[in-house]
Amino acid sequence: MEPQLQLVVEHLHTRYAHALDEDRLEDWPQFFTENGTYRITTAENEARGLPLPVLYAEGRPMLRDRVASLRHANIYEPQRYRHLVSSILVERTGEHRAASRANFLVVRIMQNGESLLFASGRYVDRIALAPEPRYEERVVICDSRAFDTLLAIPL
Amino acid sequence: MEPQLQLVVEHLHTRYAHALDEDRLEDWPQFFTENGTYRITTAENEARGLPLPVLYAEGRPMLRDRVASLRHANIYEPQRYRHLVSSILVERTGEHRAASRANFLVVRIMQNGESLLFASGRYVDRIALAPEPRYEERVVICDSRAFDTLLAIPL
Amino acid sequence: MEPQLQLVVEHLHTRYAHALDEDRLEDWPQFFTENGTYRITTAENEARGLPLPVLYAEGRPMLRDRVASLRHANIYEPQRYRHLVSSILVERTGEHRAASRANFLVVRIMQNGESLLFASGRYVDRIALAPEPRYEERVVICDSRAFDTLLAIPL
Numbered sequence: 001m002e003p004q005l006q007l008v009v010e011h012l013h014t015r016y017a018h019a020l021d022e023d024r025l026e027d028w029p030q031f032f033t034e035n036g037t038y039r040i041t042t043a044e045n046e047a048r049g050l051p052l053p054v055l056y057a058e059g060r061p062m063l064r065d066r067v068a069s070l071r072h073a074n075i076y077e078p079q080r081y082r083h084l085v086s087s088i089l090v091e092r093t094g095e096h097r098a099a100s101r102a103n104f105l106v107v108r109i110m111q112n113g114e115s116l117l118f119a120s121g122r123y124v125d126r127i128a129l130a131p132e133p134r135y136e137e138r139v140v141i142c143d144s145r146a147f148d149t150l151l152a153i154p155l
Numbered sequence: 156m157e158p159q160l161q162l163v164v165e166h167l168h169t170r171y172a173h174a175l176d177e178d179r180l181e182d183w184p185q186f187f188t189e190n191g192t193y194r195i196t197t198a199e200n201e202a203r204g205l206p207l208p209v210l211y212a213e214g215r216p217m218l219r220d221r222v223a224s225l226r227h228a229n230i231y232e233p234q235r236y237r238h239l240v241s242s243i244l245v246e247r248t249g250e251h252r253a254a255s256r257a258n259f260l261v262v263r264i265m266q267n268g269e270s271l272l273f274a275s276g277r278y279v280d281r282i283a284l285a286p287e288p289r290y291e292e293r294v295v296i297c298d299s300r301a302f303d304t305l306l307a308i309p310l
Numbered sequence: 311m312e313p314q315l316q317l318v319v320e321h322l323h324t325r326y327a328h329a330l331d332e333d334r335l336e337d338w339p340q341f342f343t344e345n346g347t348y349r350i351t352t353a354e355n356e357a358r359g360l361p362l363p364v365l366y367a368e369g370r371p372m373l374r375d376r377v378a379s380l381r382h383a384n385i386y387e388p389q390r391y392r393h394l395v396s397s398i399l400v401e402r403t404g405e406h407r408a409a410s411r412a413n414f415l416v417v418r419i420m421q422n423g424e425s426l427l428f429a430s431g432r433y434v435d436r437i438a439l440a441p442e443p444r445y446e447e448r449v450v451i452c453d454s455r456a457f458d459t460l461l462a463i464p465l
């Protein structure tokens with residue numbers, strides 16, 4: 001365990017969570033490398049080796065498209081998330097590379113003011129540390145297969 | 156990101172959470188500077204620039220009054236909270252000053268033994284680092300506007 | 311607050327949480343010293359000084375037995391947990407010893423795909439730091455007394 005590396009990776013995860021929770025979706029692609037990939041899947045699919053993600057995006061242009069669609073689709077029904085992220089395990093995988101696993105829980109705040117436990121799971125990440133820390137790959141593995149098909153905001 | 160500062164601020168947030176969760180309410184004012192302020196508001200009010208907090212207290216005497224009222228009011232109906240705090244973002248704002256944003260989720264444990272997701276949101280803090288870390292201002296921004304008006308224990 | 315010690319203890323808690331959440335129950339006894347103890351109790355029992363734990367295991371052989379029973383009992387009804395751990399308070403208690411308190415929340419993922427807030431509470435730990443960090447004692451104090459009597463996977 002490298003203290004400095006641990007804190008650098010935690011800082012990346014933290015900024016990512018705040019960007020989403022503060023509805024700064026336009027900043028979201030910047031957390032990825034130019035060709036970075038983002039994938040949402042379920043624990044069940046992962047365990048069975050099914051390659052079908054709930055969502056897949058590769059490269060910043062595709063991530064930006066995703067945000068644009070969301071902005072268009074959600075004009076009349078804004079929604080908010082609150083991310084809790086803990087148990088962040090970090091491992092150096094190269095001079096400028098790290099891998100990370102972390103647990104998350106996302107609360108969804110509905111328009112009527114109610115809050116509900118929306119999703120839990122883990123992040124499995126490959127991270128480029130230079131020139132600044134960004135996700136080469138972020139895989140969001142949701143615990144539950146009962147999943148909102150209209151999943152909108154990135155997790 | 157300054158590693159030492161990060162850990163100092165996390166430590167302050169951690170001790171604060173444990174004081175509340177262990178029902179050491181009398182310790183609560185000590186987490187603030189002499190003139191420190193504490194405010195609970197909602198994300199909606201913040202977004203609309205409404206200055207009406209759900210709760211406001213300024214200075215340790217007022218914080219102590221709040222605790223005294225709680226002790227008086229809640230003799231017959233004790234309640235417990237459990238705080239989860241994550242994604243702590245820290246920024247130095249002066250030689251002996253820092254700002255912090257963090258996400259929280261509070262579980263409320265009822266007398267009948269049930270637990271429920273009581274509140275989620277974020278802490279937005281101004282912190283004095285010397286002579287020891289304390290809150291100059293702690294703003295608790297709750298995600299939901301559906302809020303228990305009999306809100307009792309500080310968040 | 312010792313930064314290095316803080317991160318070492320957080321790392322132990324993190325690896326523990328992932329072992330359980332990834333269903334690596336067989337690794338669980340290795341997180342304890344040879345004579346390490348594990349106890350689940352409720353806040354109510356602790357407050358009233360009742361020594362009756364919900365679960366008690368002393369020493370690695372007994373911890374291994376526990377895992378073996380679980381594997382046998384749960385063949386037809388696998389269950390999954392997701393741990394969120396935060397607010398980790400660490401104190402040095404000797405050259406190679408530390409004490410820790412932390413808050414946790416556990417989400418249980420049911421077979422039908424639903425998720426529910428299963429348990430919240432705190433870990434109160436005595437930790438041996440050498441030759442490598444392990445629990446001498448891990449006490450899991452659950453907030454709620456409304457507890458699943460068929461409690462299966464360790465918390």
